[in-house]
Structures are given as structure tokens and as C-alpha cells.
Amino acid sequence: MDPRIRPYRSVLYIPGSKPRALEKAKTLPVDAVIFDLEDAVSVEEKDNARDTLAAALKEGGYGGRVKIVRINGFDTPWGKDDAKAAATMDCDGVLLPKVSSPADLDALAEITGDMPLWAMMETPRGMLNAAEIAAHPKLQGMVMGTNDLAKELQTRFRADRLPMMAGLGLCLLAAKAEGLIIVDGVYNAFKDDDGLRLESSQGRDMGFDGKTLIHPAQVDVANEAFAPSEDEIDLARRQIAAFEEVEASGQGVAVVEGKIVENLHVVTAREILAKADAIAAISA
Ligand SMILES: CC(C)(COP(=O)(O)OP(=O)(O)OC[C@H]1O[C@@H](n2cnc3c(N)ncnc32)[C@H](O)[C@@H]1OP(=O)(O)O)[C@@H](O)C(=O)NCCC(=O)NCCSC(=O)C[C@H](O)C(=O)O
Numbered sequence: 686m687d688p689r690i691r692p693y694r695s696v697l698y699i700p701g702s703k704p705r706a707l708e709k710a711k712t713l714p715v716d717a718v719i720f721d722l723e724d725a726v727s728v729e730e731k732d733n734a735r736d737t738l739a740a741a742l743k744e745g746g747y748g749g750r751v752k753i754v755r756i757n758g759f760d761t762p763w764g765k766d767d768a769k770a771a772a773t774m775d776c777d778g779v780l781l782p783k784v785s786s787p788a789d790l791d792a793l794a795e796i797t798g799d800m801p802l803w804a805m806m807e808t809p810r811g812m813l814n815a816a817e818i819a820a821h822p823k824l825q826g827m828v829m830g831t832n833d834l835a836k837e838l839q840t841r842f843r844a845d846r847l848p849m850m851a852g853l854g855l856c857l858l859a860a861k862a863e864g865l866i867i868v869d870g871v872y873n874a875f876k877d878d879d880g881l882r883l884e885s886s887q888g889r890d891m892g893f894d895g896k897t898l899i900h901p902a903q904v905d906v907a908n909e910a911f912a913p914s915e916d917e918i919d920l921a922r923r924q925i926a927a928f929e930e931v932e933a934s935g936q937g938v939a940v941v942e943g944k945i946v947e948n949l950h951v952v953t954a955r956e957i958l959a960k961a962d963a964i965a966a967i968s969a
């Protein structure tokens with residue numbers, strides 16, 4: 686599937702050390718999985734987790750879900766070994782935590798070769814260097830790390846995420862400028878569906894492709910929030926039809942529901958329909 690329209694509505698973290706969760710993921714309607722060797726795995730489990738994960742990926746069964754392995758940073762005792770192991774795993778990309786500059790990605794690429802790279806965006810330095818990081822030739826996507834960012838910024842968690850907005854915005858601009866995928870941070874209160882719905886809706890409004898998740902109970906909310914709604918699909922179809930009609934008569938502007946529809950709106954409308962088709966294709 687064309688990576689530009691491939692859905693990333695739900696991106697679930699799975700601790701690489703937990704065979705039960707690794708198994709469970711095969712049954713969940715997630716668009717992508719982040720197999721985690723970093724924060725979800727205790728120090729005591731680090732080396733075993735690498736082997737457990739390699740075996741699970743070798744066994745397979747994850748279907749069309751995008752498989753991304755999050756390694757430990759190179760400033761830890763496990764980072765380099767993780768990268769070497771990930772380079773040989775059956776996965777679609779390697780995710781590096783706390784990326785602060787393109788040089789961090791260069792160091793990873795020296796080990797992982799042609800493997801697509803993903804960057805955790807979760808440090809103030811990373812936010813300031815987001816444009817240079819996004820321009821890295823091997824980078825396929827960015828993942829917001831809002832817990833680490835909050836820690837570094839010494840912000841409080843707020844429902845409106847106002848203290849995060851500068852960082853989220855910088856990363857969004859950088860990712861969009863380079864045509865990368867960008868997924869929003871996690872919502873920690875995994876039993877609070879209403880809070881997750883609100884934050885997912887905000888992330889969708891901002892332009893994120895999807896949300897990272899920590900528990901299976903969060904999947905349906907994210908899938909709904911980041912999919913085009915029936916109303917959006919219906920409007921997109923009517924906008925395209927109305928524009929084609931005026932275009933045939935030599936005009937450049939249609940009006941639907943009292944709002945103008947120009948060529949650029951038709952591009953967005955077609956993207957909405959393509960996204961809906963892609964979701965239907967992977968759900969079939
Ligand atoms: C939060 C949890 C510790 C809760 O675990 P648990 O108590 O086992 O939950 P449940 O009993 O409700 O689980 C029900 C079943 O679901 C499976 N399960 C649970 N979590 C996952 C998962 N993430 N993926 C797949 N499957 C999962 C359980 O195995 C149960 O299965 P079964 O028994 O067969 O029915 C736990 O959810 C968890 O560990 N979540 C992941 C936490 C994590 O990944 N943290 C790191 C990522 S967040 C982060 O680092 C963000 C970033 O870096 C930043 O800075 O913001």
C-alpha cells in the first residue's frame with residue numbers, strides 16, 4: 686500500500702518482554718505496533734526482551750500491521766545491541782528514542798543500513814531541531830513522546846495540552862514539510878475513554894495521522910477519531926461532484942453548504958476518500 690495513504694490511526698506499544706501481550710496484538714485491529722524494548726521493559730528484562738521479541742517477530746502472525754521496533758538509546762548499555770538485533774528482525778522500521786539531532790539517526794543508520802527509521806520526538810532539543818531531523822533521508826515517521834516532553838519541560842498535564850502546543854506544532858510542521866507520518870503521544874489514563882476521545886479528536890484536528898496507545902482498550906477510540914467520518918466522506922463526495930460540474934462549464938469555484946469549493950479543497954476531498962478506501966481495504 687502507498688505509504689502516504691496507509692492508515693496509522695492506532696499505534697499500540699507492546700512491551701517486548703511480555704509474550705502474552707505480543708500474542709494479543711495479533712488479534713487487535715491496530716494499524717501499527719511499536720514493539721518496545723525501552724521504557725516498557727525493566728532493566729532486569731532488557732536482554733531477555735530482545736530475544737523474546739526477535740522470536741515473536743520470526744514466528745510472525747501480525748498480518749498487515751506495520752511493525753516498528755523501539756530500541757533503547759545509544760546512551761544506555763543496551764542501545765547498540767538492540768540496534769544490531771533490530772536490523773535482523775522481521776520488522777518495518779526501527780524507532781530511536783529521544784532523537785535530538787540528525788546525527789542521532791546517522792549513528793543508528795550505520796548499524797541498521799537500509800531499514801526505515803522512526804524518531805521519538807520528546808526532548809526540547811529535538812523540538813528545536815525538528816526540521817533537520819525530519820529531513821533525514823532514512824526517516825519515515827515521527828512519534829511524539831509527550832511523557833518525556835512534559836518531564837523535560839516541567840509542565841503540568843492539562844486537558845487542552847496548552848504547554849505542549851509549541852513542541853507539537855514544531856514537529857507537525859517539520860513532518861508535513863517532508864511528507865512524513867507523524868503520530869501523537871499516548872494518553873496515560875487508559876481506562877478514561879472520554880479523556881482519550883477528547884485528546885484524540887484534538888490530535889486529529891491538528892493533523893496527526895494517529896495516536897500511540899498503551900492498552901488494547903484504547904484502540905477503538907483512536908480508530909474512530911482518526912478515520913474520516915461518514916459526514917466527512919459524504920461532504921467530500923458532494924464537493925468533488927459540485928466542483929466537476931462547475932469545472933465542466935469553465936468555472937473554478939463551486940459552492941457546497943454555503944462554502945466555496947476550489948481545486949485545493951478537491952485535493953483534500955480526494956485524500957479523505959483515499960483514506961477511507963485504505964481503511965476499508967485493511968479492515969476487509
Ligand atoms: C498498562 C499495562 C501495564 C496494563 O497491563 P495489564 O494490567 O496486564 O492490563 P489488562 O489486564 O487490562 O490486560 C488485558 C489484556 O490485554 C493485554 N495487554 C495489555 N496491555 C497490552 C498492550 N500494550 N499490548 C498488547 N496487549 C496488551 C494483556 O496481556 C491482557 O491479555 P490477556 O490476558 O491475553 O487477555 C499494560 O497495558 C502495558 O504494559 N502497557 C504498555 C505500557 C507501555 O508500553 N509503556 C511504554 C510506552 S509509553 C511511552 O514510553 C511513551 C513515550 O516514550 C513518552 O515519553 O511519552
Ligand SMILES: [Mg+2]
Nearest residue numbers: 807830832833
Ligand atoms: Mg519517552
